[in-house]
Amino acid sequence: MRLVLVGPPGAGKGTQAKIICANQGIPQISTGDMLRAAKAAGKLPKDLVEKMAAGGLVPDEVVLDLVDARVEEPDCKPGFLLDGFPRTAPQATGLDKVLGKHDTELDVVLAIDVPSELLQERAVLRRTDKRTGQIYHLKYNPPPAGAELEHRPDDQEEVVVKRLSTYEAMTAxxxxxxxxxxxxxxxxxxxxVEEVTERVFAALGISLDKGRAERA
Ligand code: AP5
Structure with missing residues (x-):
């Protein structure tokens, strides 16, 4: 399965992506995670670090190059899930070209819709475990004791507002x-999370148990 998850900041793309990927045995390709990893390794140019921290998008060609290189890797052969990419029409046409090289195309693009009044709280109270990448929420999904928590710089309230308006402009x-x-x-x-997972799996026509059973 080759699928894309689209949704506003805090919609739950990362949370659902991890569940789908574990079930289907396919890799999650998150451009946000790749950019944050490049930043942590000191490989992201300063102007792009600032752009991300301010809630703007990095240039299309930067993320396209990242995705192009990633889908070449052998673990992507059976399929993959793109999380947060493409975000613009030029990225979508660029993705077509990347997939065309492999003589394949997307199966489905799944949009997760959440009203903006819920998104602010989801993003601002999100915490991620640095060691495992697991996503938590201080109110809805509290982290266990001992987790090494990180608060993303772009999860500050005023930056979330900017990211939401960037998302609205882009999805148009x-x-x-x-x-x-x-x-x-x-x-x-x-x-x-569980209720959303049920809807996501129904929309994708896959079963939570089936994926587990097939890999057992
Ligand atoms: P990216 O990392 O992709 O961020 P995003 O799209 O803004 O999405 P988020 O990671 O904020 O949210 P999510 O939908 O994954 O929600 P999550 O599951 O964590 O991008 C970051 C930046 O990188 C961009 O702003 C841009 O600068 C750059 N970038 C990335 N891709 C790019 C591209 N293609 N082009 C250009 N620039 C790009 O959930 C959020 C919280 O809610 C968590 O705490 C979670 O526990 C909780 N939660 C989840 N589901 C539920 C639920 N059902 N009920 C209650 N709480 C829930």
Whole structure:
């Protein structure tokens, strides 16, 4: 399965991506995680570090190069999940070219819809375990004792507002791009993580138990 998860900041893309990928045995390709890893390794230019911290998008060619190189890796052969990419129409056409090189195309683009009044709280109270990458929420999914928690610099309240408006501007062209091709599916991201997972799996036509059983 080759799929894309789209949704506003804090919609739960990362949370659901980890569950789908574990179930399907495919890698999660998160451009946000790749950019943060490049920053941690001192490999992200200063102007891009500042752009991310301010809630803006990095240039299309930067993320396209990252994704192009990543899907070449052998673990992507059976499929992959793109989390937070593509975000713009040029990224979507760039992705077509990347997939064309492998003589393949996307199966589905799944948008997770969450009203903006819920997103602020989800992002601001998010914490990530530095060692495992596991995503927690101080209110809805509290971390265990001993977790090494990180608060993303772009999860400050005023930056989240900017990221939300960037997302709204971007999806105005991205979602119709996939809708016209009949690739777009939408689910509500409101409710508990488990409730959203049920909707996501139903929309993708996969079963939580089936994936586990097939790999057992
Ligand atoms: P990126 O890392 O992709 O961030 P994002 O899209 O803003 O999404 P988030 O990671 O904030 O949220 P999420 O939907 O994954 O939610 P999560 O599961 O963590 O991008 C960061 C930056 O990198 C961008 O701003 C840009 O600068 C740059 N970038 C990345 N990709 C790019 C691209 N393609 N082009 C250009 N620039 C790019 O959940 C959030 C919180 O809510 C967590 O605490 C979680 O525990 C909690 N939660 C999840 N689900 C539920 C639920 N159902 N109920 C209650 N709480 C929940």
């Amino acid at each position: 062209e991205l979602l119709p791009f996939y809708e016209k091709r009949g690739k777009l599916k939408r689910v509500s991201g409101v409710g508990t």
